[in-house]
Amino acid sequence: MTETLNAITVEVNGVPRTARVPARLSLVDWLRDELRLTGTHVGCEHGVCGACSILLDGEPIRSCLLYAVQADGHRVTTVEGLAQPDGSLSVLQDSFCEAHGLQCGYCTSGLLIAAQALLDANPHPSDAQIREAIGGNLCRCTGYQQVVEAIRLAAERGAGKITP
Amino acid sequence: MKAPPFEYARATSLAEACELLRRYGDEAKLIAGGQSLVPMMAMRLLRPAWLIDINEIAALKFVAVESEVVRTGACARQAVLERDATIGVRMPLLKQALAWVGHVQTRNRGTAGGSLAHADPSAELPLVAQVLGAGMLLRSAKGARKIAAEEFFTGPMSTAMAPDECLEEVHWPLWQERRTGSEFTELSARHGDFAMVSAAAQIALDSEGRCVRAALGLGGVGITPLAFPGLTARLVGTRLGENDFEQLAREAAAQCDPGSDLHASAAYRRHVAGVLAARALRAAHGRAESVQ
Ligand code: FES
Ligand code: FES
Numbered sequence: 252m253t254e255t256l257n258a259i260t261v262e263v264n265g266v267p268r269t270a271r272v273p274a275r276l277s278l279v280d281w282l283r284d285e286l287r288l289t290g291t292h293v294g295c296e297h298g299v300c301g302a303c304s305i306l307l308d309g310e311p312i313r314s315c316l317l318y319a320v321q322a323d324g325h326r327v328t329t330v331e332g333l334a335q336p337d338g339s340l341s342v343l344q345d346s347f348c349e350a351h352g353l354q355c356g357y358c359t360s361g362l363l364i365a366a367q368a369l370l371d372a373n374p375h376p377s378d379a380q381i382r383e384a385i386g387g388n389l390c391r392c393t394g395y396q397q398v399v400e401a402i403r404l405a406a407e408r409g410a411g412k413i414t415p
Numbered sequence: 416m417k418a419p420p421f422e423y424a425r426a427t428s429l430a431e432a433c434e435l436l437r438r439y440g441d442e443a444k445l446i447a448g449g450q451s452l453v454p455m456m457a458m459r460l461l462r463p464a465w466l467i468d469i470n471e472i473a474a475l476k477f478v479a480v481e482s483e484v485v486r487t488g489a490c491a492r493q494a495v496l497e498r499d500a501t502i503g504v505r506m507p508l509l510k511q512a513l514a515w516v517g518h519v520q521t522r523n524r525g526t527a528g529g530s531l532a533h534a535d536p537s538a539e540l541p542l543v544a545q546v547l548g549a550g551m552l553l554r555s556a557k558g559a560r561k562i563a564a565e566e567f568f569t570g571p572m573s574t575a576m577a578p579d580e581c582l583e584e585v586h587w588p589l590w591q592e593r594r595t596g597s598e599f600t601e602l603s604a605r606h607g608d609f610a611m612v613s614a615a616a617q618i619a620l621d622s623e624g625r626c627v628r629a630a631l632g633l634g635g636v637g638i639t640p641l642a643f644p645g646l647t648a649r650l651v652g653t654r655l656g657e658n659d660f661e662q663l664a665r666e667a668a669a670q671c672d673p674g675s676d677l678h679a680s681a682a683y684r685r686h687v688a689g690v691l692a693a694r695a696l697r698a699a700h701g702r703a704e705s706v707q
Contacts, residue, residue: 254420274423274466275416275456296417297454301520310494310523316453317524320423321446321468365519386607387518 259323263288264332272319279303281319282329290330290360294389301388304361305329311368313387330360333367342410343367343402352401354392361388366402367410374411378403418456425468429554432469432581437556439465441578446470447490447529450521475528475583480505483589484550489528489582493540494519496527505589507702508547508597508617512539515599518607528582531567534574537610537635539599541568543587545640546615546632550586555579561586568639592619592627596702598695601634602687604678610635611679614691616699618655624704626650631663631696636671636688643667655700664692 256271263286272281277296282288282305294300296315303314306328314327333341343366346352353359362385369376369384376384381402382395390398426432436443444463446452447470455461469475475490480501487496496502497513516522516530516539530540531551543549544564551567553560553576567574576582601613613634619627629647634640646663653659668689675681 255422257423273416274421275418277416277418277453280416297457298450298521301518304520307524311520312524313450313520315457316449316521318418318423318449318453318466321425321449321470323425368519384519387520 257320257323259320261319261322261324262326264328270319274318274320276319277315278305278317278319278322278327279314282314282327288329288331292357292360294357299389300358300361301365302358302361304364304388306332306364306368309368309371311365328364330363333363341367342408343370343405346405346408346410347398347401350397350401350404352393352398358388358390358392362390362398366405369402370406370411374409375406376402417459418453419459419462421456421463422465423468424465425471427471429469429472429474429581429583432467432472433554433556433579435465435467436579436581439467443467443578445532445581447532448492448521448525449529450517450525451529451533451535469581478502480589483591485509485587485589487527487585487587489532489584490526491528493517493522493525493527493530497522506587508599508615509540509543509587511597511599512543512615515539515601515603515606515610515613528585531585532574532576532582534568534570534572534639535609536568536571536637536639537613538640539601539610539613539634542613542615542632542634542640543599544568544585545642546617546630547588548630548642549588551582552584552586553580554583555581559583565642570638590617590619590628592621594621594703594706595619595628596699596704596706598698598702600691600695600698602691612636612673612684612687612691614688614695616692616695618650618696618699618703620700620703624654626653626655629696631667631692633667633671633688633692636668636673636684638672641667641671643670646670655696657697660693660696660700663696664689667692 254273292302294302443465475488597617601610673684
């Protein structure tokens with residue numbers, strides 16, 4: 252049996268991308284395997300770890316729980332879209348380096364997306380709000396402490412203004 | 416690709432979704448937020464031939480706070496309900512429960528209607544629906560009907576909906592008593608995980624501090640979320656104190672029928688059910704009392 256292919260157009264990091272995809276292709280697999288945007292990581296593939304977090308129309312969601320065909324007509328921002336236009340790190344990304352907010356980096360793209368969404372909505376979050384915002388992102392390395400510090404640092408540096 | 420192959424149809428109206436359901440019946444599944452359905456398909460626990468996507472039907476996303484009920488469209492996102500200031504004031508139990516539902520990323524996509532239709536007996540929103548006695552408006556190509564939560568939940572992951580029916584609206588009853596307080600609490604391994612046991616309570620008092628209305632529910636300890644109208648009716652007309660909360664919680668826990676699994680034994684779940692029920696009643700009562 253050959254699978255039906257569905258035509259989609261999705262705006263990814265500001266650029267319209269078109270494709271023909273089988274319905275069961277997840278958004279994260281499309282982003283990584285076909286668009287080669289491998290910054291978004293995939294861990295559990297069933298909605299538990301948060302590594303695959305992306306922004307859909309500006310809101311953080313898990314891209315392993317959305318089929319690519321469902322994103323047709325919508326706007327997606329991945330971690331690649333957080334960097335500045337010249338490719339240098341955003342304030343938030345730089346704060347993660349500065350505060351040692353990562354070790355192996357597996358969870359990092361998901362955490363950056365969750366944190367940027369928080370700062371976009373709330374430029375001066377409390378620690379409790381930071382912890383709530385990253386509650387759906389598992390990290391097996393850092394113990395989260397430096398992640399919270401990194402987000403706090405980014406907030407102090409005004410990271411809430413630069414997302415596309 | 417983890418899910419088995421399926422055909423995808425994006426419904427643009429409720430009528431179209433109903434027509435597709437009429438055509439494909441139990442070969443098809445509706446997808447709302449997909450936060451439970453997509454994992455189940457990834458694990459191949461479900462293999463629908465057709466997925467009917469209702470996410471683009473704007474008419475299913477409304478939230479309307481009316482005098483007697485809060486009406487929500489089946490596809491209203493959990494995050495939208497959580498942020499709704501009027502719901503926070505008029506129906507705090509719903510907001511309190513939503514804080515326990517998954518995480519920011521799943522609430523942004525997940526819908527209240529989807530959670531009810533999925534009918535996980537340990538999920539928070541089905542418990543709220545059961546405790547408040549919410550009404551479910553169901554629609555099929557043949558017409559509409561409305562049923563109460565009590566008849567809607569029939570077992571673990573099962574509801575009274577026919578294969579060609581879809582949930583259109585949820586009607587959450589508003590209590591009119593000014594001095595009303597509520598509480599939702601649960602125990603899970605980590606915040607946002609599936610609850611081992613959850614408890615919801617709502618209590619209304621008159622100006623003298625006597626109970627005029629009370630509701631209690633427990634989740635994760637039966638094949639559906641459980642409410643205890645027979646027990647809570649006894650509270651009406653009395654002034655409530657610690658002994659009443661403890662007594663009622665003990666009796667409710669004794670009526671539960673929890674299962675055992677890797678995470679908790681049936682005996683432990685029953686014990687926790689009693690503890691959480693008392694906590695929920697106590698906190699709901701305290702909130703009602705604090706309204707002057
Ligand atoms: S890969 Fe999506 S939540 Fe784990
Ligand atoms: S840095 Fe390794 S999982 Fe978070």
